[in-house]
Amino acid sequence: MVVQASKRYFFAEFSIDIGKRVLRRGEEQIRLTNLPFQVLVYLMENRDRIVTRAELFELFWQGKDVYDETLTKCIGAIRKALDDRSESPRFIETRWAEGYRYIGPCEQEPERAAPGLIEFQKTDGLKIVIEEETVQCDTPGELQKIIPQTQAARATRSFSRRAATLAFVCAIIAMASVVLALYLTRAGSGEIAISKTRSIVVLPLKNLTGDPAQEYFSDGITESLITELSRIDGLKVISRASAFTFKDKEVDPREIGKRLGVATVLEGSLRKSGDRVRVEIRLVDAGDGRVIWVSDTYDRPLKDIFAVQDDIGCGVAANMKAVLCREESGEFAKRYTYNVEAYQAYLKGRYFFYSQYSKIGPVEALKRAREYFEKAIALDAGYALAYAGLAECHAQMVWYGPAEPKAAIASARAAALKALEIDDTLVEAHVALACAYCYERDFERAEQENKRAIAINPNYAPARHEYATYLVxxxxxxxxMAEIKRAEELDPLNLVIAGDLGQVLYYAGRHDESIEQFQKLIEMNAGCKAMLNIGMAYLEKGMHEKAIDELQEDMKCRGRTFERVASLAYAYAVGGRRANARSLLNEMTEMSKTKYTPKLFFAYVYAGLGETEKAFEMLEKAYEEHDINLLMMKTHPWLGSLRSYPRFQDLLGRAGLPD
Incomplete structure (x- = not known):
């Protein structure tokens, strides 16, 4: 935890000096006794959540059996000092049957011990002082534990003025990473069990603007934090999808810790208004809700953000260089563009990329994401991250696009290669390139790219997920199975990963476990989407009517998509309801007249009907059209009746799949 000479908060016309235990209105000192003073400070420092009455009793009355009126009087004393009212509160809001929450403004202004000097203080005598390029510690051994390779560290004041906004963002990210790294390293010394501390979730920064159009910015900074922290060796970082499950929800950090299996929670808020940005971040122990560290409050105009270097450069940048941004490795806080407009376009692209499962749907979301990534590239032709995002868009459009996938695959490969030409260490680009190579049936290169991505960042859940798909x-x-479970560990609330775990169980013939997994998925609010997969598992168990019931219910919930019609047609075919199967087969044919439809699904139905020649005819068409669903030939049980034919083995060989 950062130790400061004194910490002061400013709120409305009031200020509070924690070190001196003084509350003021302007220059006037306001009398507030010790216990209400402490409770006020605690509420302010926990202002992002409701503080329960039970928590306050435990902390300030040591859990003693005291009357509720005692706490009520304490809060009343605070309100009296602040001229606050319970019926129309400015500062302290009462949540009936729950507790209290500080809702007023709050700016923190820490005083420094000396210019250019930042001091980190831990218990048991450990102390790190960083001043210019000098790093001191009580003992050389402790220094080696806390800041490895400090001899190679270089403090810098050479930020480009063109990169003002990005320098600011890097500083915030680096500051959080520094404190976390120090905290975790200290934990590794034995004071706190490593297994309990080397894990974290970064919650979505709260967008305090009240303007939904600014969500892209707060979400983008959150994603940057997740990415940077995931680079810390030995640290388990929960991935984006699971972290964003808690967006716009008031959940106690202790509950989040239990649900995600993490020891620490990083949370905060961001306000972007015009040319100003305000950021606050804090690190919370998920075991007991204790605040480990609170950042300074940064509120600066973007156009003057370079001047913030004088405020945070000697401290945060020095730590950033010593711990995170080593010049030799370029491992952390790397800036991929110096163009602020390009950066914001990239963040908007990411925002829409992750909106695929929102109301706007995948096609529209990916279209908008692609447009913003292309805008970012137009503004900065050397922006590797934007090329990687563009490659990911094209790779996803392979599944959702209205036309044959060849063009989208080629575009994904080209964009990924361009990103890697600029920066070969970009994990997102390696994952996108692995997808493109896999879709092009260049499986050797696909595996190489998958392994390269994991080697660069073993904690990047999409890399584990993509490699699991390739292995299927x-x-x-x-x-x-091993890879998809590792992906799930890193992103435990990701519905897509949870669904694909069920799919791997299905392809492995573990049908009861697959059904159980998809039932869990429904409990995770995936709704009836999983009914299709449950129905498929029942088919393999020979429970045809139950399977048909599930597939029919799924279609009612999710609509008559081509995939769902084909799945129900196959179920009718193997269940002996041939007339129903042929009726749906005709419907599939009509659908194919107005849009691209994967031919492999026709092959499934013909195989279910026992019409082998027609099934092989459709398999050949799927091969010619480069239907990416053909990648499931080796594994999918619906083609089981065809696998003994030499023609099937020949097609496997031509597709490059192992026999």
Missing amino acids: FMGRLDEA
Whole structure:
């Protein structure tokens, strides 16, 4: 925790000096006794959540059996000092049957011990002082534990003025990362069990603007924090999808810790208004809700953000260089563009990329994301991250696009290669390139790219997820299971990963476990989306009528998409309801007249009907059209009746799949 000579908060016409235990209105000192003073400070420092009455009793009355009126009087004393009213509160809001919350403005202004000097203080005598390029510690051994390779560290004041906004963002990210790294390293010394501390979730920064149009900015900074922290070796960082499950929700950090299996929670808020940005971040122990560290409050005009270097450069930048931004490795706080407009376009692209499962749907979301990534590239032709985002968009459009996938695959490959030409260490680009190579049936290169992505960042859940998908295509199901479970560990509330775990179980023939997994998925608010998969598992168990019931219910909930019609047609076929199967087969044919439809699904239905020649005819068309669903040939049980034919083995070989 950062130790300061004194910490002061400013709120409305009031200020509070914690070190001197003084409350003032302007220059006038306001009398407030010790216990109400402490409670006020605690509420202010926990202003992002409701503080329960039970928590306050435990902290300030040591859990003693005291009357509720005691706390009520304490809060009343605070309100009296602040001229606040319970019926129309400015500062302290009462949440009936819950507790209290500080709702007023709050700016923190820490005083420094000396210009250019930042001091970190831990218990048991450990102390780190960083001044210019000098790093001191009580003992050389402790220094080695806390800041590895400090001899190679270089403090810098050479930020480009063109990169003002990005320098600011990097400073915030670096500050959070520094404190976390120090905290975790200290934990590793034995004071706190490593297994309990080396894990974190970064919650979505709260957008305090009240303007939904600014969500992209707060979400983008959150994602940057997740990405940077995931680079810390040995630290488990929960991935974006699970973290964003808690967006706009008031959940106690202790509950979040239990649900995600993490020891620490990073949370905060961001306000972007015109040319000003305000950021506050804090690190919370998920075990007991204790605040480990609170950042300074930064509120500066963007056009003057370079001047903030004088305020945070000697401290945060020095730590950033010593711990995170080593010049030799370029491992952390890397800036991919110096163009502020390009950066904001990139953040908007990411915002829409992650909106695929929102109301606007995947096609529109990916279209908008692609447009913003292309805008970012137009503003900065050397922006590797924007090329990587563009590659990811094209790779996703392979599944959702209205036309044959060849063009989208080629575009994904080109954008990914361009990103890697600029920066070969970009994990997102390696994952996108692995997808493109896999879709092009260049499986050797696809595996190389998957392994390269994981080597760069073992904690990047999408890399684990993509490699698991590749391994399913190859029929290496035990390896696929290990990777998808690792992805789930990193992103435990990600519905797509949870669904794909169920799919791997299904392809491995573990149908009861698959059904159980998809039932869990429904409990995770995926709704009836999982009914299709449950129905597929029932088919393999020979429970045809139950499977048909599930598939029919799924169609009612999710609509008559081509995939759902084909799945129900196959179920009718293997269940002996051939007339129903043919009726749906005709419907599939009509659908194919107005839009691109994967031919492999026709092959499934014909195989279910026992019409082998027509099934192989559709498999050949799928091969010619480069239907990416053909990648499931080796693994999908619906083609089981065809696998003994030499033609099937020949097609496997031409597709590059192992026999």
